[in-house]
Amino acid sequence: MRLLRNLPSYVYLVLALSFIYLPVVVLVLFSFQDGVLPVFPFTGPSLQWYEKMLANERLVESLMNSVVVAILSSIVTTFLGFLAAYGMARRKPRFAGGIRFVLMAPLTVSYLIIAMGMLITLNLIGIPKSLFAVGLGHVVINLPLCFAIIYSQFGDHLRNIDWAARDLGASDAQTLLRVIAPIMKPSLLASFCLSATLSWDEFIIAFLLSRFDVTLPVIIFEMLRAGLTPEVNAAGTMVFAISMLTIGVSAIFVFIAFRGKK
C-alpha cells in the first residue's frame, strides 16, 4: 500500500537520476563496444578500445601531462589557500569582508574570460603558451574554492592553539608547519583533492593556454573532432573514473575535517 502511495516519488527519483547519469552510463557502456561505432545496439563487452587507447602515445603522454599539472597546480593552490585562510582567520585584517570578496570573486568569472585575460597577460610578460601556463591558470581558478574550504575549518579554537605555540617560542614557520598545518591536515587534503579533480577535468584554459604539450581533455577534444569512436568513450570513461576516485577521497577528508571540528 505504502509502496503504491509513494510510487510517483520513486518514478520521479528514477527520472531525475536518469537525466543526470544516463549520458555518463551510455558513455561508459559504449567504451566496451565490440565494433567501430559507439551506437546502439551494444555488442560486447570488449576491452579492445582501452587497449588501443593505451597504445596511443600522444594520449598517454597527455595523460601524464594532466597528472603533473593537476598535482603541481593543486600543491601551489592548497599552499596559497592555506596561507590566505590562516592570515584571514588569525589576523582578522581590516576590510576582511572586502578581502574575502576579492579572493572569492574569480569563482564567478567564466573560465573563458580568465583564459583570455591570462593569454594576453602572459604574452605581455613573455611567458609562452605551455603546460606551465595551464598550471598557472588552474591555480587562478581553484584558489577561491581551496581558500573557502580551508577558511571554513579555521575555528576560534585554533586562535588559542596558535597563541599557545607562539607563547612557547615557536616562530611563524614553526607554528604553521608543526602545529596549524597538522591540525588542518584533513581540510588541506580535501582542498588538494578537489583542486586536482577540477584541474584534471578542465578544458577551456588548458586548450587556450597550451601549445605543443597538452592535457588529456584537449586530446579528447581533438579526437572528438575527428569523429566518434569507442576509443573516445574509453578515454572519457578513464577521465570520469579518476575524477570520481579523487572526489571520493576528498569527500572522506571533508568528512574527517567536519567531524574533527565538532
Add this chain to the structure above:
Amino acid sequence: MTKTIVELQNVTKSYGTVVAVDNVSLAVSEGEFVVLLGPSGSGKTTILSMIGGFTVPTEGSITINGEDMTGTAPAFRPTVTVFQDYALFPHMTVFENVSFGLQMRKTGKAERQQRTEKSLDVVGLSGFGDRSVDQLSGGQRQRVALARAIAVEPAVLLLDEPLGALDLKIRQQMQGELVHLQNNIGATFVHVTHDQEEAMAIADNIVLINEGKIEDYGPPARVYLKPATLFAARFMGESNILSGDVESSESGFVVVNTAIGKLKVPGICEIGAKVSIAVRPEQLHPGTQTGEEIIDIGEVQVSEVTFQGTHRLCRAVPTTNQSDLSLLLRLPPEQRVKVGDVMSLYANRTQAVLLEK
C-alpha cells in the same frame, strides 16, 4: 621588600570607542599569587592578555623583570599563558605537548626528556606521556596545559580562567593543587577568574576589576572584610547595604541617617554626603547588647529561612521599616527560627564599613 616582577603603568586598552582597560597601574611582586577578579567584560582577561603579549596596550607601559615589554611578542617574554580552553595540540601526545616549548628553545634531548617528565610528575600525570590528548578528561587536560607551561620554567605563569570548564569538585581540588604547585615551583602566578570564592581560596592578593578599572587591591581577608568600594562590597560575597546621608562627623566616627535609623560607624566624611554602610550577613547577630562597640539594628521580622548546613540564611524586614529594605542574615544552624519570628539584631561597630555612594 620583595622585588616587583610585573608592573603596569597607566595602561589603557581601547577598541574604537570602547575602553576595555582604563588607566590601570598595578605592581606584582615576585613569587606572589595574584588573582584578577571581576565580572565578565570587566577587562581582566584583557589585562592578562597584555601581560602575556597577545594584546598591545593603547597607552601606558608594561615592565616585566625590569625590562619594558609593552610591545614585545609573547615568545620573548618570561611569561607563559595557560588558556581557558587549554589550547593543547590535538595531534600530539601528552609528552609531545609538554616538551613542545623546550623543543622550540632547542633544549638538548636528554634535558628535554628529563624536564618534561618532571613537569608531568609535578602535575600528577607521570606515566601519561604516551596518551593522546583526546583520551584525557577535562581535569587531566588542564594538568597537561599546566605541565606544558611550567616545563619552560617561566618567571610568571598567566592563567586565564583555567578552572572555568571543570565541575565544582574537580575545580576545588585544582584550586588547592594550584596553590601547592605555586609554592613548589616558586613562580609568580597571575590568575584570572570571575569566581570570588576561588579568588579568596587561592590568592595572596586580589585585584578586583570592574569596567576596566581597579576597584580594590589587597589580601583576600582585607578585601572581603573592609572592601574599598560599594562594588567591592557587593561583588565579594553578600552584603547588606544601608544607604543614607551623613548627619555628623567627629573624632573618627560618622552618624548616618538610614532607613533603619541613625547608625554611628567608624569613618570620616563630609556632612550631608550620601554614603552606604556595608555589613556582611554573618556580622549581624540576634539579641540585644549595649556598649560603645555595639550598633543596635533594632527589631526585625523574619520573612524567609533557608537551611544551608553550615548556617541558616534568613531574610528579615525591620519592623520600623520606612522603605522596602530587607536584611540578609546568617544565623547558626542550631538556632531555630521560622518565618514570622521577631528578633532584635546588633552588629559590631568596627565591622561596619563606610563607603562612598
